Amino acid sequence: MSKSILALAKLTRFKTPSQSILLSKRRSAGSKKKTYVICTGILTGMSLCSIASFTPVLSEAEQEMPVATGSIMDKVISSLADPNNRIALRDKPTTSLILSLLVYKACSMKWLIDSAPSIFSYASYTHLTKPINFIIRHTVFNQFVGGESSQDCQKTMSKLKDQGIGVILALSVEMDVGDVKETNASHQSIHMNQQADFFMDATKQCILSAGTQPGNFIALKISALTSPHLLQKVTGVLSKLYESFGQHTSVSSHTLSQNQVCHVVAQHRGLVNVEENVPEIIHNSNEIDIVDFKQMMLLHRPAVMSLLSNVLTEQDQEDWLRMLHRVDEICSLAKSCGVKVLIDAEQTYLQLAIDQAASVMEQKHNQLGSRPTVFNTYQMYTKTALPKLKLDLVTAERYKYGLGVKLVRGAYMVQERARAAELGYSDPIQNTINDTHESYHSAILLLLKALEVTQQRTGIPVTEETSPLSFVIASHNHESVMYACNELQHHHISLDSGVVSFGQLYGMADKISYTLSQFGLPVYKYLPYGEVKQVIPYLIRRGQENAAMIERTQLECELIFDELKYRFQQNNTRQMKE
Ligand SMILES: Cc1cc2nc3c(=O)[nH]c(=O)nc-3n(C[C@H](O)[C@H](O)[C@H](O)COP(=O)(O)OP(=O)(O)OC[C@H]3O[C@@H](n4cnc5c(N)ncnc54)[C@H](O)[C@@H]3O)c2cc1C
Numbered sequence: 001m002s003k004s005i006l007a008l009a010k011l012t013r014f015k016t017p018s019q020s021i022l023l024s025k026r027r028s029a030g031s032k033k034k035t036y037v038i039c040t041g042i043l044t045g046m047s048l049c050s051i052a053s054f055t056p057v058l059s060e061a062e063q064e065m066p067v068a069t070g071s072i073m074d075k076v077i078s079s080l081a082d083p084n085n086r087i088a089l090r091d092k093p094t095t096s097l098i099l100s101l102l103v104y105k106a107c108s109m110k111w112l113i114d115s116a117p118s119i120f121s122y123a124s125y126t127h128l129t130k131p132i133n134f135i136i137r138h139t140v141f142n143q144f145v146g147g148e149s150s151q152d153c154q155k156t157m158s159k160l161k162d163q164g165i166g167v168i169l170a171l172s173v174e175m176d177v178g179d180v181k182e183t184n185a186s187h188q189s190i191h192m193n194q195q196a197d198f199f200m201d202a203t204k205q206c207i208l209s210a211g212t213q214p215g216n217f218i219a220l221k222i223s224a225l226t227s228p229h230l231l232q233k234v235t236g237v238l239s240k241l242y243e244s245f246g247q248h249t250s251v252s253s254h255t256l257s258q259n260q261v262c263h264v265v266a267q268h269r270g271l272v273n274v275e276e277n278v279p280e281i282i283h284n285s286n287e288i289d290i291v292d293f294k295q296m297m298l299l300h301r302p303a304v305m306s307l308l309s310n311v312l313t314e315q316d317q318e319d320w321l322r323m324l325h326r327v328d329e330i331c332s333l334a335k336s337c338g339v340k341v342l343i344d345a346e347q348t349y350l351q352l353a354i355d356q357a358a359s360v361m362e363q364k365h366n367q368l369g370s371r372p373t374v375f376n377t378y379q380m381y382t383k384t385a386l387p388k389l390k391l392d393l394v395t396a397e398r399y400k401y402g403l404g405v406k407l408v409r410g411a412y413m414v415q416e417r418a419r420a421a422e423l424g425y426s427d428p429i430q431n432t433i434n435d436t437h438e439s440y441h442s443a444i445l446l447l448l449k450a451l452e453v454t455q456q457r458t459g460i461p462v463t464e465e466t467s468p469l470s471f472v473i474a475s476h477n478h479e480s481v482m483y484a485c486n487e488l489q490h491h492h493i494s495l496d497s498g499v500v501s502f503g504q505l506y507g508m509a510d511k512i513s514y515t516l517s518q519f520g521l522p523v524y525k526y527l528p529y530g531e532v533k534q535v536i537p538y539l540i541r542r543g544q545e546n547a548a549m550i551e552r553t554q555l556e557c558e559l560i561f562d563e564l565k566y567r568f569q570q571n572n573t574r575q576m577k578e
Contacts, residue, residue, distance in 0.1 A: 088510030375404030
């Protein structure tokens, strides 16, 4: 590895975006001013048509790419760090670049993003819905969404495939507790189940579309497959049970006896026939640790259902089983089509229920010795994410199934913090962004070490079929991606193992996606689709994220400005020659 690249890799470890080499290169004193001058020049000095019809020519530097010598990973890292790397923009039509620029500029207006939820909710009660939807459809929707149906996405999928990029196709429907109107409980349940069945059928369509290309994923939101109130209720029960289990184990002993478990469970009001149900749940085990306890508390087990029958009504229990059944049907179809299912992480107050559903599916569909189908998502911005990931590694090993992991930082920070403050519980999100970065990088390291240990134990390189663990690094953070590339190399994980993939959202961080694919790394774009009103929560989160990560958004703008400037100069040169 060349010295400069080693230095770069070291520098990029655990650095915040503001410390990044990439950004500091671009944040020269005059850079902001320069880009505005360029923009004005472009928009006033050239007709849009003239630039739009212009086909960019590769610069000499690009024709020589990749530039670095050494291993592929060195080349990947240096290309990611290269400010002149135009790979993601050079084939895009100029009009779409200008649109992206406007969208990113709008995202950097914090006041606009902060008022977006109120604007949408106001519009939905007035006759402004249509014009607002029209504006969204022709701006942010085009930037971040693949279309209104999975068929609409086919063109984008093919274009991405030509660049060696797969997709994580996502039908964008999600529900939160506030979205369900409190009406008659049985009417509510009937309506919810109809909607959930409809969503399941639509997801099957999504799988068939994703399956038109090998290796693709779909993303699945459990909140669209049942009542979010039920997910919240289940999360509440599980959280109390796990917490009191944790309080009863001590540093000297991580396990509890059967009697102690009865004691833990009996402390919770509303649990039924503890003396009968708990022994049946525990099934003669002794020395029960939290891994076993979580496994014992799988809700679909009849004794657990019986234990919780005063907390979860019969309707709740039926709805839970119906939800599991829907997810199971989706995963079975996906498996038969060679499509992988990424179960999205949602708000923390729904998450333990989602985790349990994901774990049940992983146990059923990720048999060791074959490609995993189901992946759960770990939001590393939560304080509990790293211990949870460690526990799940142990669980998968003990209960002999393949662990599928998608690592994200987390997209609900604004909402989570506001809710915690409003309801007076402690903030579940890491205190600072650096803590989140550290947690994210620790997770990457943990998983790569686990892969390396497997390789050392078996003496053969891991592949998708043989590995007990596969994971997706879903991030737009250059430092994290470079960190992962560097650590992949350190831990001797082969590029084409297929065990570690990368993911970015459609419309964001294209430079990362295109660069990774250029060097043959498995990379996927999360491509959501749906009607405008369905994708609004998703679009609001994209706006909030870009507004919060202002430096990243500026960097995206500058890359586009530079590309437009480059085309402007090329166009001028061409016209002068003519
Ligand atoms: C393929 C893909 C799938 C995704 N799926 C999901 C999903 O299922 N569930 C989900 O929640 N998100 C999901 N996301 C979104 C993801 O969680 C992030 O919102 C987004 O990717 C930005 O994170 P980043 O890694 O690019 O990091 P950066 O842009 O470097 O960091 C931004 C993130 O850091 C965290 N952060 C920012 N400020 C602070 C602070 N002050 N304190 C603590 N933490 C802070 C937040 O998580 C914020 O989103 C997905 C993203 C991708 C690319």
